[in-house]
Amino acid sequence: MTLSPQALEFAQTLVRMNTVSQNSNLELIHFIRDHLARLGVKSRLTFNDSKTKANLFATLGEGKPAGIILSGHTDTVPWDGQDWSMDPLSALVKDGPEGPSLYGRGSADMKAFIGIAVSHAEQFLNSEAPFAIHLAFSYDEEVGCFGVKELIADLRDANIQPLACIVGEPTSMVPAIAHKGVYRYKCCVRGKEAHSSLTPHSVNAIEMAARVVGRLRDMGEGFEREEPRFEGFDVPFSTTSVGQFHGGIADNVVPRDAEFRYEFRDLPTANAAQMQSEVVAYAKSLEPAMKKVAPAAGFEFETICEIPSFLGSKDDPVTRLAQELTGEQGTTLVAFGTEAGLFKNAGISTVVCGPGSIRQAHQPDEYVSLAQLARCEAFMQGLARTRSIDWPPA
Structure with missing residues (x-):
């Protein structure tokens, strides 16, 4: 040939x-x-x-x-x-x-x-x-x-x-x-800056972002532990991954802003939209405490790509x-x-x-x-x- x-x-x-x-x-x-x-x-x-x-x-x-x-x-x-x-x-x-x-x-x-x-x-x-x-x-x-x-x-x-x-x-x-599918998102977190000696007067955007990143990690471990296997894939369960994280301007300034990007690679038998909804719902559950300190604080999500x-x-x-x-x-x-x-x-x-x-x-x-x-x-x-x-x- x-x-x-x-x-x-x-x-x-x-x-x-x-x-x-x-x-x-x-x-x-x-x-x-x-x-x-x-x-x-x-x-x-x-x-x-x-x-x-x-x-x-x-x-x-x-x-x-x-x-x-x-x-x-x-x-x-x-x-x-x-x-x-x-x-x-x-x-x-x-x-x-x-x-x-x-x-x-x-x-x-x-x-x-x-x-x-x-x-x-x-x-x-x-x-x-x-x-x-x-x-x-x-x-x-x-x-x-x-x-x-x-x-x-x-x-x-x-x-x-x-x-x-x-x-x-x-x-x-x-x-x-x-x-698998590939679903990527960007999360922007707005907090409230302050001198690091006055943390109760601030909303630390990095710390709030870290909580959501931790939730993503928990979800990924849950997929590995509990999701029914789809044999034939190198990784036979859905995965999560945080690829980028940015935030902060100095050691002694509580950061006002943070941003991270993450993805789901979902099995054909899984539901990526439901995964993303869980992340957004968890982030929104953190907002009331943030807004008590700074009404403008909160989370914003942006879709980077959704490949089914x-x-x-x-x-x-x-x-x-x-x-x-x-x-x-x-x-x-x-x-x-x-x-x-x-x-x-x-x-x-x-x-x-x-x-x-x-x-x-x-x-x-x-x-x-x-x-x-x-x-x-x-x-x-x-x-x-x-x-x-x-x-x-x-």
Whole structure:
């Protein structure tokens, strides 16, 4: 199984584009749009508020009764402070731990998948498959899956009803049928400053914040102790984590302000909204005593991102199709969040399956092996040759 030069060239071209989430992704989106336009395919673009980023949705096989989405995100995480041995945008091909590999930021997560999908656009157009292929490429997945929400809303408004979705995140080409959710929040605490010799006249924002942080820790320990296990995950229960904490200006000043950020990674069988409600309710229970000293004191919460968990099934037709195309008999679960839960919640049967490993993603010298890319290309070629599938499920 050998990767074609065309597929590799498309993957390299995308890796060389700097689409770190803080940057625009329009160079990449316009490159794909223009390539599809040369094939006679029109793309739907949906933009962020500043028009600096866009999602792309295109249908290959217009007029067929239903379609399968090939989904990927175009943004990458930054590489600031990482010890790279090469230019992260070099898209260098060289020998690596898994043989010849494509190196560069986004090579595994997940530009190679997008590049291989786009390189097969003409084959999908000429396919005799009984379904269309939809390409759905989003912005700002890495910072909260913001772009795909606009893309899905646009599909709904346009009454486009895809049959199923394959999210090409790196699973080593093993179909993944579940992942946890990722829910992140910021909590800002307002107290009342005072000289530290006069603490009864103050509200210590750090101490109040610490009480809520302690509650989060208690919740996490409760999940580990009591939550029913979901076997197959590295950590088979929901977790909490406080990632940042800021507050105070001097040792002898009772701090007026504090801020911390935290997350829940909830099992597909858990309820992240209920978890957050418990945190907010506990914080509000502390406010009466705070307000007796300073009426303006209290807690404010801000949602950073809410990425729902994903739970598919080994019996879903799209999972069985992915197994057939990859030659894999089993399925897996993944620890990381993806856009799959959003597609599934929109009523679209979904599976996660793509080349490379999450162990290489977000790392210095990120890479994906050419062997994995060759398997991905065989997947695309098999999809184009598919003549019938068990849809809808019996």
